Amino acid sequence: MSQLTVALDMMGGDYGPSVTVPAAVQALSLLPDLNLLLFGLKDELAPWLSRSQLDKHPRVQVQYCSQQVGNDDKAAYALRHLTDSSMRNALDALASGRARACVSGGNTGALMAIAMKTLQTLPGVDRPALxxxxxxxxxxxxxxxxxxxxxxxxxxxxxxxxxxxxxxxxxxxxxxxxxxxxxxxxxxxxxxxxxxxxxxxxxxxxxxxxxxxxxxxxxxxxxxxxxxxxxxxxxxxxxxxxxxxxxxxxxxxxxxxxxxxxxxxxxxxxxxxLNPDQYNGASLVGLRASVVKSHGSAGSAAFLNAILQAISEIEHDLPASIAHRFDTAPQDSHAR
CATH class of the missing domain: 3.40.718.10 (Isopropylmalate Dehydrogenase)
Incomplete structure (x- = not known):
């Protein structure tokens, strides 16, 4: 795959594949160099992929998972027990280098906990910020x-x-x-x-x-x-x-x-x-790779904007820029 590869948690958010699949289709049509790694539950995701023909798309890879992080799941529970969730597998793909960015509309606390575990923060950063x-x-x-x-x-x-x-x-x-x-x-x-x-x-x-x-x-x-x-x-x-x-x-x-x-x-x-769909997507900055959190109630147009934001961060290599800034920043004598 090319370097422009994004991992998508297809189950995250309030609407799951009914939103994430149309957004993925549009992203692929807009960007001929884009590759997508899609993660989700087979029973829910497969019909949508077949309907949109994403299951046969040459720039798409699909990995079915056995678990999903729910909106009410505690971060610690998701981190320890939902190890085959769509969110965890998407972040694992990012950590292993198979993808350059990850987008999820799922549970914010779980996304942050799993991202910190799999990716870790940049040197000089205590915790990532949205x-x-x-x-x-x-x-x-x-x-x-x-x-x-x-x-x-x-x-x-x-x-x-x-x-x-x-x-x-x-x-x-x-x-x-x-x-x-x-x-x-x-x-x-x-x-x-x-x-x-x-x-x-x-x-x-x-x-x-x-x-x-x-x-x-x-x-x-x-x-x-x-x-x-x-x-x-x-x-x-x-x-x-x-x-x-x-x-x-x-x-x-x-x-x-x-x-x-x-x-x-x-x-x-x-x-x-002022339409919130136009600026949907909050990035978890301070991690070693780009993670974008889409609003849980986002529609397909808003989720597409989150994907485009992730691509922008790939193109600007934002994590590396932040890392370099901390390397060259004057040491704060009051820092812990």
Whole structure:
């Protein structure tokens, strides 16, 4: 297989093969150099593969598994007992070098635990972080991390997230000198918990990072920063709230009449860039290979975007770029 090979957990997410198979078909049609490794339960996956003729596709390999990681499975249980799951086999393919990236819409905690076990973190990284894109009012995107992998974080981990976010913005968004900010409850230096205040102090002394201080939740989409850093609890709440508001604004109105329908059309066209499907896919940065977590409720178009994001990371060799950044970064005297 070529170097552009992606492993897909076909059972992850709320809808499984009914979403992942159409997305795989479209990805293969868009990218003639793409190869896919597909992992899933035979009884559920095989009919979809046959219907779409993916079971005969020359750039597809299928491996059937006997287990599936459920949304309610504890991470420790999945790690120890679900060793023949579609998620585990997809990550094993990545760890062995058969694939260059992995995409899954499955259980976030299990994905992180298994990925850390099979891939390990890069030198200098305590824990990987989930990073995702946020659309900005002036166009383009900012990156937000962590959005759910680490519920609480130390100051040192927040600094590590800033470094990983900087490299992701540089290589995947093409921003030459990414502006970094900490998400906080106020702009004043005295605001926030101890970890955030200490992280802010360290980042302000980090000469190689373009750190601009704190921003508040109402500034997430205003283009004030290219990389927004927070712990996973805060980031997940911010992300889910933003997605809910976007769906509210883009939703169909029930009122009848030409004027109402026309206003709805104009609003949806004006705010189409807020559609969460367009920026689906949160990467687990800080691992030795690229892992992309698709939203559990993603449809096929959104899952396709997660695949395309994984391919972008392969093309930019993002893990190697992050590793090099930590190798050359000044040593933090406060680091553990």
């Amino acid at each position: 990073i995702t894109r946020l659309p900005q009012i002036g166009g383009g995107y900012a990156l937000l991390l962590d959005v759910g992998a680490n519920i609480s974080c130390s100051a040192e981990q927040l600094v590590q997230f800033a470094i990983m976010g900087e490299q992701t913005a540089l290589h995947t968004l093409g921003i030459a000198r990414p502006r970094i900010a900490l998400l906080n409850v106020g702009a004043e230096a005295s605001k926030g918990n101890e970890a955030v205040r200490e992280a802010g102090r360290r980042l302000s002394q980090h000469g190689e990072l373009h750190y601009g201080g704190y921003i508040e939740g109402n500034e997430l989409f205003l283009g004030r920063a290219d990389v927004i850093v927070c712990d996973g609890f805060v980031g997940n709440v911010a992300l889910k709230t933003s997605e809910g508001v976007a769906k509210l604004l883009l939703g169909q109105r029930k009122k009848s009449g030409f004027l109402s329908k026309f206003l709805t059309f104009c609003l949806k066209k004006r705010l189409s860039h």
